[in-house]
Amino acid sequence: MTDDRAHHSTATGQGLSIRVTVNGHAHDVLIEPCLTLIELIRDRLGLTGTKKSCDMQVCGACTVLLNGRPVSACTMLAFEARNASLLTIEGLAQGETLHPIQEAFIEHGGLQCGFCTPGMILAAKALLDENPAPTEEEVKHYMRGNLCRCTGYKRILESILVAAGRLAQTHNPGALEA
Amino acid sequence: MLPPFALEEPTSVHEASALLARYGETARLYAGGTELLLAMKEGLLHYERLINIKLIPELAGIALTDGALHVGAITTHRTLERAAMVRAHFPTMAEMAAHVANVRVREVGTLGGNLCFAEPHADPGTLLLVYDASVALARQGGTRTLALEQFFVGPFEVGLADDEILTAIRVPGLPAHTAAVYLKYGLLERPSVGVAVAVTALPNQVQEVRIAVGCVGPTPHRLRDVESLLSQKEIAEVRATLDTAGALAGSAADAVTDLHGSAEYKAYLVGVLLRRAFEQAYQQAIGSDAGDAARGGGTA
Numbered sequence: 001m002t003d004d005r006a007h008h009s010t011a012t013g014q015g016l017s018i019r020v021t022v023n024g025h026a027h028d029v030l031i032e033p034c035l036t037l038i039e040l041i042r043d044r045l046g047l048t049g050t051k052k053s054c055d056m057q058v059c060g061a062c063t064v065l066l067n068g069r070p071v072s073a074c075t076m077l078a079f080e081a082r083n084a085s086l087l088t089i090e091g092l093a094q095g096e097t098l099h100p101i102q103e104a105f106i107e108h109g110g111l112q113c114g115f116c117t118p119g120m121i122l123a124a125k126a127l128l129d130e131n132p133a134p135t136e137e138e139v140k141h142y143m144r145g146n147l148c149r150c151t152g153y154k155r156i157l158e159s160i161l162v163a164a165g166r167l168a169q170t171h172n173p174g175a176l177e178a
Numbered sequence: 179m180l181p182p183f184a185l186e187e188p189t190s191v192h193e194a195s196a197l198l199a200r201y202g203e204t205a206r207l208y209a210g211g212t213e214l215l216l217a218m219k220e221g222l223l224h225y226e227r228l229i230n231i232k233l234i235p236e237l238a239g240i241a242l243t244d245g246a247l248h249v250g251a252i253t254t255h256r257t258l259e260r261a262a263m264v265r266a267h268f269p270t271m272a273e274m275a276a277h278v279a280n281v282r283v284r285e286v287g288t289l290g291g292n293l294c295f296a297e298p299h300a301d302p303g304t305l306l307l308v309y310d311a312s313v314a315l316a317r318q319g320g321t322r323t324l325a326l327e328q329f330f331v332g333p334f335e336v337g338l339a340d341d342e343i344l345t346a347i348r349v350p351g352l353p354a355h356t357a358a359v360y361l362k363y364g365l366l367e368r369p370s371v372g373v374a375v376a377v378t379a380l381p382n383q384v385q386e387v388r389i390a391v392g393c394v395g396p397t398p399h400r401l402r403d404v405e406s407l408l409s410q411k412e413i414a415e416v417r418a419t420l421d422t423a424g425a426l427a428g429s430a431a432d433a434v435t436d437l438h439g440s441a442e443y444k445a446y447l448v449g450v451l452l453r454r455a456f457e458q459a460y461q462q463a464i465g466s467d468a469g470d471a472a473r474g475g476g477t478a
Binding site for chain 2: 007008009010011012013014016032033034035036039055056057058060063069070071072075076077079123126141142144145146
């Protein structure tokens with residue numbers, strides 16, 4: 001067993017220097033190994049759209065996309081975002097133009113208090129990026145880990161299915177995926 | 179907030195094993211962290227040092243060799259759920275993986291980590307037992323293979339030496355005319371009861387039945403007394419024996435009372451899921467399609 005890369009060690013209290021691209025902007029940050037991703041996002045970068053709720057990766061309020069994959073920022077170490085691309089809810093709109101998923105949630109009442117909504121929308125984006133035309137059952141299965149205590153889910157489900165239809169219409173053959 | 183710890187990032191199994199030998203119980207291997215970080219946040223576990231094993235190439239990847247599936251320890255549940263190779267040759271495993279926790283946990287949590295953490299309320303171990311899966315273990319001094327059944331020692335306890343690392347899981351293919359089904363039921367985030375059944379059968383003739391039960395007690399385990407009760411019999415006789423078998427399975431499941439329910443309740447559910455899983459596996463084994471093999475029993 002030969003090593004082509006040196007084993008790296010970070011002592012307790014010592015900083016770990018990482019580069020992470022957040023919503024398209026590169027950040028170089030010095031973090032401790034024990035820092036969680038949600039602490040990096042909210043406390044260091046000031047992006048408070050990512051919500052902390054259950055803090056045990058059950059509720060989905062802290063869902064962010066790491067290289068396009070949904071993860072619970074509450075129970076992930078921040079260093080795992082090293083050299084990765086992170087998308088939070090703040091990065092979804094293009095300037096003043098909302099993302100079609102955001103628009104659908106507003107038009108179809110897919111939110112009430114709004115606390116779960118950033119996580120809902122990012123989870124929905126991950127789903128539709130992976131499966132652009134999901135069935136209702138597929139949406140339910142994928143979104144099972146995103147909890148809403150207000151809406152009863154019906155309008156969230158509708159919002160996602162409507163967004164899927166719109167995204168399919170706007171994506172001309174060969175068009176670039178956002 | 180997590181208490182501070184040091185981070186080691188070895189790039190070979192040899193290095194990781196040396197770190198374990200050097201730091202002993204003050205260090206813990208870290209892969210997905212979905213179980214470990216929760217326990218550390220709650221203050222249930224404390225380590226001065228985490229050893230991130232995700233930079234070790236030899237722990238990654240899945241492969242099919244002579245009909246057996248080789249799963250690198252750091253393979254995520256999501257990879258198992260989606261990999262065409264797994265879906266084609268081990269569909270019950272792919273279905274089981276697709277119903278582990280939620281999609282975020284599946285994206286991050288690893289099969290090796292799940293087995294090593296040995297949290298009793300988990301799905302993969304129970305199903306893997308009816309495949310007669312084994313685990314590859316490595317340390318500085320060498321490697322060995324252990325049957326998964328021997329690997330599970332108790333709740334949160336597995337048969338790893340202090341400096342040993344689970345490197346891969348080997349899942350043999352099922353024999354001909356065999357289908358496996360995994361059913362689970364639960365009201366909480368984690369499953370309360372999990373039952374896996376593999377049936378080898380020709381129409382009307384049941385040859386072999388393998389049964390494993392998990393979640394209800396300290397460790398997932400095979401129920402060999404119940405297996406022999408149902409094997410080598412005509413289907414009519416097996417069906418007539420299923421109630422008895424279900425009751426026997428319930429009492430052999432080592433169910434404990436906890437937040438998921440009373441021991442009696444879980445023992446009863448083991449019998450219910452066993453009967454359902456057997457029938458589904460039998461139908462699939464003889465060639466008719468009984469639908470999704472690993473969907474939650476609670477949906478029925």
